[in-house]
Amino acid sequence: MEQLLDRILEDALNNARKMIELGKTATYIPELGRVNKEYLGVCICTGDGRYHVSGDSDVRFTIQSISKVIALAAALERCGFEKTFDRVGMEPSGDSFDSLVRLDLSSDYPSNPMINSGAIAIASHLSCEVSFERMLAFTKKLCMDDEITLNEKVYHSEMGHISRNKAIAYLLESKGILESSVEDSLDLYVRMCSLNVTARSLSGFGLVLASDGINPLTGERLLHSKVVQTVKSIMLTCGMYDGSGRFAVEVGVPSKSGVGGGILSVVDKRMGIGIFGPALDTKGNSIAGQHVLRELSSKMRLHMFADHVPEY
Ligand code: GLU
Numbered sequence: 534m535e536q537l538l539d540r541i542l543e544d545a546l547n548n549a550r551k552m553i554e555l556g557k558t559a560t561y562i563p564e565l566g567r568v569n570k571e572y573l574g575v576c577i578c579t580g581d582g583r584y585h586v587s588g589d590s591d592v593r594f595t596i597q598s599i600s601k602v603i604a605l606a607a608a609l610e611r612c613g614f615e616k617t618f619d620r621v622g623m624e625p626s627g628d629s630f631d632s633l634v635r636l637d638l639s640s641d642y643p644s645n646p647m648i649n650s651g652a653i654a655i656a657s658h659l660s661c662e663v664s665f666e667r668m669l670a671f672t673k674k675l676c677m678d679d680e681i682t683l684n685e686k687v688y689h690s691e692m693g694h695i696s697r698n699k700a701i702a703y704l705l706e707s708k709g710i711l712e713s714s715v716e717d718s719l720d721l722y723v724r725m726c727s728l729n730v731t732a733r734s735l736s737g738f739g740l741v742l743a744s745d746g747i748n749p750l751t752g753e754r755l756l757h758s759k760v761v762q763t764v765k766s767i768m769l770t771c772g773m774y775d776g777s778g779r780f781a782v783e784v785g786v787p788s789k790s791g792v793g794g795g796i797l798s799v800v801d802k803r804m805g806i807g808i809f810g811p812a813l814d815t816k817g818n819s820i821a822g823q824h825v826l827r828e829l830s831s832k833m834r835l836h837m838f839a840d841h842v843p844e845y
Contacts, residue, residue, distance in 0.1 A: 556812030597791030739805020785836030
């Protein structure tokens with residue numbers, strides 16, 4: 534069974550390579566544009582804590598929007614459900630991740646915590662409560678990876694090209710949604726986006742979410758059940774930008790992508806999957822990474838509504 538899983542993984546990666554030429558790295562953060570777009574890696578962490586890898590699964594890259602899942606989990610743990618969702622919604626926006634149109638025209642608060650406006654609102658709550666160092670320590674635990682650090686180059690590169698997120702933050706401030714200053718909210722938000730992870734770290738985090746918030750290797754509970762349930766629901770409906778609906782139909786696994794090329798996927802009660810593929814489609818999702826996940830989902834029957842689930 535182990536060997537079969539490794540072979541499925543290898544094939545999925547090789548079949549997805551052809552997609553790379555159709556994608557582009559994100560260039561609006563100049564440092565991300567310098568990443569080699571040919572990278573492609575996948576890692577599966579199964580319930581017994583074993584890692585199965587293929588390709589560039591140990592190359593470090595910045596977590597970007599996947600940190601929105603960690604920030605949401607931290608906010609729910611610290612501030613509770615009511616307070617967290619007091620100022621950010623739980624509905625898919627259908628707009629691009631950095632849009633401010635809906636926020637300005639038709640809503641008093643951001644649609645959900647997985648788009649920039651929602652995540653900046655969450656970061657503003659968190660920056661009153663917790664330091665970046667505490668958030669880094671929390672991220673290391675969730676990912677079961679002590680080597681995670683801040684990528685200073687990417688952090689400074691994003692801070693130097695922050696106009697759009699600054700516009701979003703000022704709009705949030707004008708609506709009375711920010712709890713700390715625009716500067717403090719953005720600083721925590723960008724630091725969290727600039728953490729260096731690997732496909733392996735994301736698969737470890739995926740396994741913790743698949744295991745109801747418990748690190749299956751140590752038995753330690755890291756997140757409450759209700760927090761995990763909430764986070765996975767929002768990943769399913771809003772995690773893949775404005776491609777979330779199609780992805781849910783085709784792959785059927787709660788996931789979150791980032792413009793650094795990462796995808797975090799949670800196969801409930803079975804495994805966590807981490808992907809790194811920095812060539813992105815027009816919506817900002819790893820183009821080859823999605824191909825890998827479509828193939829894994831179909832061959833391993835990972836879709837949450839699959840009728841028959843084999844044992845791996
Ligand atoms: N730091 C990025 C930004 O705010 C994250 C975007 C993403 O990964 O979707 O633009």
